[in-house]
Amino acid sequence: MLEIENLHASVDGTDILKGLNLSVKAGEVHAIMGPNGSGKSTLGHVLAGRPGYTVTAGSVNFLGQDLLALETEERARLGLFLAFQYPVEIPGVSNMEFMKAAVDAQREQRGEKPVDAVTFMKSARETCKAVDLDPGFLKRGVNEGFSGGEKKRNELLQMMMLQPRLGILDETDSGLDIDALQVVARGVNSMRSPERAFVMVTHYQRLLDFIEPDFVHVLAGGRIVRSGDKSLALELEARGYAWLEDEVA
Amino acid sequence: MSDFMRQSLDSAATSAPPWLQDYLRAGRARWESASLPTRKTEQWKYTGLQALQPSYAPAADGAIVLADAGVELPRFGGYRMVFVNGHYSPEHSDAQLPVGVSLVRFANADTSQAARIRSYLGTVVGQDQALFTALNDAALADGVFLDIAPGAVIEQPLHVVWLSGNQAEAFSINQRLLVLCGESSSASLIEHFTGARSEQQSFTNGVTELLLEAGATLCHYRLQLEEAEALHIGRVHARLGADATLNSFHLALGSVLKRVDVVVDHSGQGAHCELNGVYLPRGEEHVDYHTCIEHRVPHCTSSEVFRGIIGDAATAVFNGRIHIHRDAQKTKAELSNRNLLTSTRAEVNTKPELEIYADDVQCAHGATVAQLDEMSLHYLRTRGVARAEAQVMLSFGFINEVIDTVRCEALRDYLRVLLTRRFARDPALVGSVS
Ligand SMILES: Nc1ncnc2c1ncn2[C@@H]1O[C@H](COP(=O)(O)OP(=O)(O)OP(=O)(O)O)[C@@H](O)[C@H]1O
Ligand SMILES: [Mg+2]
Numbered sequence: 311m312l313e314i315e316n317l318h319a320s321v322d323g324t325d326i327l328k329g330l331n332l333s334v335k336a337g338e339v340h341a342i343m344g345p346n347g348s349g350k351s352t353l354g355h356v357l358a359g360r361p362g363y364t365v366t367a368g369s370v371n372f373l374g375q376d377l378l379a380l381e382t383e384e385r386a387r388l389g390l391f392l393a394f395q396y397p398v399e400i401p402g403v404s405n406m407e408f409m410k411a412a413v414d415a416q417r418e419q420r421g422e423k424p425v426d427a428v429t430f431m432k433s434a435r436e437t438c439k440a441v442d443l444d445p446g447f448l449k450r451g452v453n454e455g456f457s458g459g460e461k462k463r464n465e466l467l468q469m470m471m472l473q474p475r476l477g478i479l480d481e482t483d484s485g486l487d488i489d490a491l492q493v494v495a496r497g498v499n500s501m502r503s504p505e506r507a508f509v510m511v512t513h514y515q516r517l518l519d520f521i522e523p524d525f526v527h528v529l530a531g532g533r534i535v536r537s538g539d540k541s542l543a544l545e546l547e548a549r550g551y552a553w554l555e556d557e558v559a
Numbered sequence: 560m561s562d563f564m565r566q567s568l569d570s571a572a573t574s575a576p577p578w579l580q581d582y583l584r585a586g587r588a589r590w591e592s593a594s595l596p597t598r599k600t601e602q603w604k605y606t607g608l609q610a611l612q613p614s615y616a617p618a619a620d621g622a623i624v625l626a627d628a629g630v631e632l633p634r635f636g637g638y639r640m641v642f643v644n645g646h647y648s649p650e651h652s653d654a655q656l657p658v659g660v661s662l663v664r665f666a667n668a669d670t671s672q673a674a675r676i677r678s679y680l681g682t683v684v685g686q687d688q689a690l691f692t693a694l695n696d697a698a699l700a701d702g703v704f705l706d707i708a709p710g711a712v713i714e715q716p717l718h719v720v721w722l723s724g725n726q727a728e729a730f731s732i733n734q735r736l737l738v739l740c741g742e743s744s745s746a747s748l749i750e751h752f753t754g755a756r757s758e759q760q761s762f763t764n765g766v767t768e769l770l771l772e773a774g775a776t777l778c779h780y781r782l783q784l785e786e787a788e789a790l791h792i793g794r795v796h797a798r799l800g801a802d803a804t805l806n807s808f809h810l811a812l813g814s815v816l817k818r819v820d821v822v823v824d825h826s827g828q829g830a831h832c833e834l835n836g837v838y839l840p841r842g843e844e845h846v847d848y849h850t851c852i853e854h855r856v857p858h859c860t861s862s863e864v865f866r867g868i869i870g871d872a873a874t875a876v877f878n879g880r881i882h883i884h885r886d887a888q889k890t891k892a893e894l895s896n897r898n899l900l901t902s903t904r905a906e907v908n909t910k911p912e913l914e915i916y917a918d919d920v921q922c923a924h925g926a927t928v929a930q931l932d933e934m935s936l937h938y939l940r941t942r943g944v945a946r947a948e949a950q951v952m953l954s955f956g957f958i959n960e961v962i963d964t965v966r967c968e969a970l971r972d973y974l975r976v977l978l979t980r981r982f983a984r985d986p987a988l989v990g991s992v993s
Pocket of ligand 1: 321322324326344345346347348349350351352353395
């Protein structure tokens, strides 16, 4: 589904990703861990096509297409979803209007008409319930004044409404209380299917207790320096990253 | 002397009621001793008056078929009064006024109403300053007096429509509205300027005086939806008594020349005003808002938010003055003006002007000029929303926040539809990020 080969990328002239390889197949869940500043969010942004993030070498194939040749919205319509580590606040644009535009864009891609407002409202409300967010949030500006945890749940809400093929969750578990963590886990688990894959960036082993990953990777210095199964996460929890960095150096 | 200054005022004098004649004469004297501002006049530095024709014909009393003229007049649930080319149009106006309100044309005023009009007219706007107010005074053939009884609570909005139709020559309208909100009364007023869809050249010189007595609340909405060749110079001057509240919203689509001066005078303690507005010039249009918040007495608050989206080669001016007098301690005043330029040729001149002579006050102000936020645009696109649509959503969102301050729900809904259409239709208003 996703094949990243020798990816090099820079931000404002600084090299951040330095030869990253990663292969994700449909049905899999991958966890990416790694020290602060190692390039985890950069990877997500590069995949989503954020302006200012320049790919200097390497390739990314997503569902048989050259992902890097596509516009941001085309990537999304193809089924790529990035839950932001820091979701953007957009006052004046209601969450509801935003999500309807997003859902309609996906439908347009499939040659379908826009969803009618009543049906959409109903499914939005139901999804709100599933992520434990008051439906009142639908009327507010996108992420406007949302607490950290509410923003994360709003990202999850969008992912559940859009039903992407690949969900990249950038620290969606950070800053969540234990109940909210379970909400996120339930949401992701409910979406797991042989057709769909997830890449979860996280700092905490506890998320992986709830969402069991098939693979755990360590991203350090802009590259995947170690991959393993979920026991790697336990080892990292016990030993930190220093031993890996020593090994790499 | 400019030809515009030589226009004849005789027809107004013949059609005005006798009790108004001395008022007209005084206005005429001021007009005749005045001269047209130039770019050297500080107040008119960024707004030229060369678009004014040398002369305008008086507006004819023409019947208008709204559908033929391409005009849709909305209903906001309350009483509606319609003027076509400055002349009252009974067939488009409602017959029955709500209890507690008298809405009378100057031309129709009985003796006691005339006396009330005479005692209030011109007292808010003053007689010293504006040239165009002098012209309005001098040419005042008809006007509207809205008299809200003390204690009256008017639930539904009063909707006054100034519609300009077609006429062979360029014509002018000197429109006047005088509003008296009695003690502890509460009402909403929609002033709605609109026109037939055409290339008609017209010049509206509108003056609105709002007098809020102690404890009165007024929501005042002034919509300028005229088309591109319609010149408009307007002045709204409000005076707030003790604990009075004015909630005011202005909207201006562009035209060749649009200039509005808004003055809110806090003259009783505990008065509060919210003054908000949106302007959306495009093409080669021009919009100029000059606002002035006067704080004369202690314990008053004011909050002002204006936003503009300026497209193509359009220009906008926003000058927001806050004047806190020496005695106005404990004043809280806020002013924010934000502008979105959607083309490299678009221009805006924005200037907050603070004059503060009291020491114990809170005053915050800010003015920005920007393009669409790149990160917001990107975020929308990561959800599959196409760039062009995302730009529309963000531009609309930028002013939607101000529309949210409109308290009248029917009006809010109308504005959203109107603006959605305008945005969907108009790539000039859609911001671009290079
Ligand atoms: N505009 C920029 N110019 C230079 N360096 C940048 C810029 N933006 C990000 N970086 C750097 O890129 C590096 C990787 O950042 P990234 O956000 O990908 O880290 P991360 O692995 O997600 O960290 P965290 O765990 O803290 O979220 C950091 O050192 C960061 O400072
Ligand atoms: Mg990060």
